[in-house]
Amino acid sequence: MLKIMGKASSINVRKVLWTCAEIGLPFEREDWGAGFRSTGEPEYLRLNPNGLVPVIKDGDFVLWESNTICRYLCGRHERHDLLPTAPQARAQVEKWMDWQAGELNNSWRYAFMALVRDSPQHRNAADLEAGLANWVKHTAILERHLQNGSDYVSGNTFTLADVVLGLSVNRWFMTPMKRPDYPAVAAYYERLSQRAGFIEHGRNGLP
Template sequence: MLRILGKQSSINVRKVLWSCEELGLPYQQEDWGAGYRATDTPAFLALNPNAMVPVLVDGGFVLWESNTICRYLAGRASDTRLLPLEPARRASVEQWMDWQATELNNAWRYAFMALVRQSPAHQDPAAIEASIANWNRHMHILERQLERGGPFVCGDAFTLADVVLGLSVNRWAMTPLAHPELPAVRAYYDRLDQRAAFRRHGRNGIA
């Protein structure tokens, strides 16, 4: 049985839970992180020296970094639907996964911490405004990608790129900010809502 260490409210934990359900992999989820078991203990740090969730424990194998975990799970399940074998198609999926983890995440971080988490350390109005503008600029990039191909991020087929970006779209949609009109993104969001695992782990009232 796979063990997934991390609280269900974490966006990165939800990527892994959603992936497991799409792949039909049984798992045991354990609550770790703020409000639950601490991640700065020696026992947890031995699993992930970054003291962050999620952590996957598969027998004697331990893995951290949510997008890497999702890739591992697809390989473990020998599932080429979510992560194709053909080099160009696989690279396209991984490109958008990496874009989500680096470019998109860095864009929304300050605004999300201010507007949703109400962090006292993130209350500079100019920084909030800049983060919102950058976040929306990146969402326009996703809009153009969906307009060019679709109905999913990498074309006709649902892949791991949609798992990680679907959760990012949910975060954007639920954050109280001025949202530009992005019809392709909105249609994509509704399309993902047809998947039961997304309703449980993505569009579930948690940003």
């Protein structure tokens, strides 16, 4: 059985859990990360030298990097509805997945650490203001894209891009801050919330 190593509250672990829910894939999960077993332990670092969650074990195969894990699971189980095989359709999905990991997530990092984690290293008022502005700027990109009338980011079909972006949108709405009114993003969030896997793993179990 697939083994997922990482605590269930981690945004990157939750991507993988939601992907498994969409596939209908059974798994075992072990708690690793802050508050649980340390990812700095030699046992974990042998699997992922970055010391980050999640890691999966699929038989003898070990893999890290959450978006790559999600792609792998869809390919392994031939879920071409979630990750198309046609080059252009797949590129559209992967474009948004890469944007989520490389651009959107980095835009909210400082604000999240300051406002949710109350991190002592993230208490500079100017940096927080800049971080919030950057987060708003990137969420506005998603807002404008969703205003084209499509239900999901790659068109009218739910894909893996919506799994990874859905976790980031959840963070946008769950962080205690003043935010602009982005009606297309809000409607998108509610569409995602019709999916049982998102309720369980994306919205922290909150309907």
